[in-house]
Amino acid sequence: MAKRIDVKDLNVYYGNFKAVEDVSMTVEPRSVTAFIGPSGCGKSTFLRTLNRMHEVIPGGRVEGSVMLDEEDLYSAKVDPVSVRRTVGMVFQRPNPFPTMSIFDNVAAGLRLNGVKNRKVVTETVEKSLRGANLWNEVKDRLDKPGAGLSGGQQQRLCIARAIAVQPEVMLMDEPCSALDPISTLAIEDLIVSLKDEFTIVIVTHNMQQAARVSDRTAFFNLAATGKPGRLIEIDDTATIFSNPVQKATEDYISGRFG
Amino acid sequence: MSSITGRSTVDQVPGPTGDVPRGRRRLGDTLFGGAANLSGVVVIAIVALTGVFLATRAVPSLLDDKVNFLTSTEWVPEPGNLRFGILQILWTTVSISVMAMIIAVPLGVLNALFLTQYAPRWLARPAASVIDLLAAIPSIVYGLWGIQVFAPHLTGLQKAVNDGLGWFPLFEGPISAGTIFIAGIVLAIMVLPIITALSREVFAQTPAANKEGALALGATKWEMIRTAVLPFGRAGVVSASMLGLGRALGETIAITIIVSSVAPGTDFFASWLQGGETFASKIANNAAEFNDPSSTGAYIAAGLVLFVLTFVVNAIARVIVNRRKAFA
Numbered sequence: 294m295a296k297r298i299d300v301k302d303l304n305v306y307y308g309n310f311k312a313v314e315d316v317s318m319t320v321e322p323r324s325v326t327a328f329i330g331p332s333g334c335g336k337s338t339f340l341r342t343l344n345r346m347h348e349v350i351p352g353g354r355v356e357g358s359v360m361l362d363e364e365d366l367y368s369a370k371v372d373p374v375s376v377r378r379t380v381g382m383v384f385q386r387p388n389p390f391p392t393m394s395i396f397d398n399v400a401a402g403l404r405l406n407g408v409k410n411r412k413v414v415t416e417t418v419e420k421s422l423r424g425a426n427l428w429n430e431v432k433d434r435l436d437k438p439g440a441g442l443s444g445g446q447q448q449r450l451c452i453a454r455a456i457a458v459q460p461e462v463m464l465m466d467e468p469c470s471a472l473d474p475i476s477t478l479a480i481e482d483l484i485v486s487l488k489d490e491f492t493i494v495i496v497t498h499n500m501q502q503a504a505r506v507s508d509r510t511a512f513f514n515l516a517a518t519g520k521p522g523r524l525i526e527i528d529d530t531a532t533i534f535s536n537p538v539q540k541a542t543e544d545y546i547s548g549r550f551g
Numbered sequence: 552m553s554s555i556t557g558r559s560t561v562d563q564v565p566g567p568t569g570d571v572p573r574g575r576r577r578l579g580d581t582l583f584g585g586a587a588n589l590s591g592v593v594v595i596a597i598v599a600l601t602g603v604f605l606a607t608r609a610v611p612s613l614l615d616d617k618v619n620f621l622t623s624t625e626w627v628p629e630p631g632n633l634r635f636g637i638l639q640i641l642w643t644t645v646s647i648s649v650m651a652m653i654i655a656v657p658l659g660v661l662n663a664l665f666l667t668q669y670a671p672r673w674l675a676r677p678a679a680s681v682i683d684l685l686a687a688i689p690s691i692v693y694g695l696w697g698i699q700v701f702a703p704h705l706t707g708l709q710k711a712v713n714d715g716l717g718w719f720p721l722f723e724g725p726i727s728a729g730t731i732f733i734a735g736i737v738l739a740i741m742v743l744p745i746i747t748a749l750s751r752e753v754f755a756q757t758p759a760a761n762k763e764g765a766l767a768l769g770a771t772k773w774e775m776i777r778t779a780v781l782p783f784g785r786a787g788v789v790s791a792s793m794l795g796l797g798r799a800l801g802e803t804i805a806i807t808i809i810v811s812s813v814a815p816g817t818d819f820f821a822s823w824l825q826g827g828e829t830f831a832s833k834i835a836n837n838a839a840e841f842n843d844p845s846s847t848g849a850y851i852a853a854g855l856v857l858f859v860l861t862f863v864v865n866a867i868a869r870v871i872v873n874r875r876k877a878f879a
């Protein structure tokens with residue numbers, strides 16, 4: 294199931310603007326890796342290269358390689374659509390499909406994959422909603438619109454939608470930034486439990502969150518606005534927070550940044 | 552549309568009944584609210600008065616009608632011996648409009664999808680303007696072009712359809728010079744810009760978050776359009792189609808020029824390869840006869856049916872749009 298991600302010398306561009314420069318890192322299977330760093334340093338941009346969502350933006354392009362186990366995501370033979378079925382994503386703002394019911398939201402990915410069997414779909418929806426800790430709250434109103442849930446519930450619905458298609462890797466871009474502390478804790482618990490099955494990469498501005506959920510932490514920074522963001526260091530979370538190698542990391546973590 | 556949190560802040564703003572917490576209402580609010588209410592009332596009044604006018608003028612003639620107004624194909628509104636029925640007119644009107652819609656709605660939606668989802672930016676703008684330009688051509692030009700230039704190109708096709716499927720009432724001969732078929736196609740071109748422009752507007756507003764949500768699940772471009780763009784634009788497409796249909800039902804000059812009229816009193820026929828008159832073209836063709844109140848009343852009765860038809864169509868559209876309102 295879960296796969297290893299191996300990034301080598303990655304440069305990411307928006308048209309002529311180089312947003313991220315020269316990133317190399319390895320993400321172990323069945324682990325949680327947190328990306329931290331100041332706003333605009335390219336965390337989201339880099340994260341979106343891991344499932345080829347970056348190229349959806351006009352002018353978006355990438356140099357370098359991203360290996361998923363033995364497969365180069367950016368080789369000419371690889372179809373971005375199949376990459377996105379393997380590497381799922383949860384966005385910063387909950388984005389359930391507004392015209393679909395709760396059930397259909399979770400089933401959407403299955404239907405895209407051509408799963409027609411009602412029994413399989415129903416079972417997978419329930420399993421995914423349970424996996425996302427949402428089942429008890431919505432089991433009596435599966436046919437109601439997904440957009441009628443609270444923000445935290447919507448975000449867990451989006452997580453359920455993403456895990457329903459059984460991806461190998463799950464990317465999360467500040468999944469808790471729009472949520473209250475209780476929903477945040479619910480999602481953090483969820484992330485820790487999902488680690489058994491998936492490789493998880495999470496972007497967060499919340500240091501405690503990174504410390505609580507992640508095994509490894511990567512710190513990104515940029516020299517100045519308009520300059521590309523870079524990976525400063527990546528290490529075990531405990532090390533990054535107690536004893537980082539780079540001075541910039543220590544400054545950022547201790548709040549002495551900028 | 553509800554916001555991303557499921558309840559938009561608009562929901563908390565006091566409604567038009569003005570249930571504002573007690574206190575002074577602001578002047579601007581009062582003025583604007585008053586102006587908005589007033590224009591709403593004026594519009595409703597205009598529509599109601601139109602209906603009343605049509606009804607009062609039509610009823611006396613309807614009572615004097617010697618044949619069944621709904622099922623007769625005769626149209627001889629002679630004062631003192633009124634014989635008029637709308638069956639053929641209704642059929643022609645509905646046929647031409649339905650045909651125009653069958654062509655224009657899918658084409659308009661595909662156009663709009665192309666312009667908003669597929670076309671590169673340098674192409675999308677000029678292409679959209681060209682389609683908008685179609686709306687600026689006067690209908691008389693469409694009419695003349697339709698019968699003089701376009702109709703001759705369809706002779707072969709209409710003949711082939713008649714040869715092969717002539718046993719089916721819709722394709723019965725003899726083929727007229729200006730047919731419902733030709734008029735339907737020309738009308739489709741005429742309503743295409745409205746449908747395209749409005750659909751384009753709603754498709755372009757699909758939130759990027761929804762589109763990316765679909766793509767991140769591994770949707771192909773077409774699947775993304777199906778899961779995110781089309782459901783989002785559904786209500787807008789229905790509204791656009793209704794505006795187009797309203798235009799089609801009421802179109803006068805182009806139809807008058809294109810469709811050959813048939814001898815009054817001809818037995819009912821369903822063929823789209825023959826001529827006929829629509830409500831609007833019937834009235835326009837006979838404007839010279841509006842000298843006697845009772846025969847004028849016959850034409851006004853026809854106008855009343857067109858009025859009601861437009862209403863019914865709009866009501867159906869409302870129902871379609873509202874059916875899944877909770878999900879929009």
Ligand SMILES: Nc1ncnc2c1ncn2[C@@H]1O[C@H](COP(=O)(O)OP(=O)(O)OP(=O)(O)O)[C@@H](O)[C@H]1O
Nearest residue numbers: 307310312331332333334335336337338339350519
């Ligand atoms: N669609 C875009 N087109 C052009 N430039 C972009 C686009 N999105 C982001 N950028 C630029 O790329 C750089 C990195 O942005 P990115 O969103 O990846 O930062 P981030 O680290 O995720 O920031 P935050 O913590 O605020 O989310 C910024 O300079 C930003 O202005």
Ligand SMILES: [Mg+2]
Nearest residue numbers: 336337338466
């Ligand atoms: Mg970001």
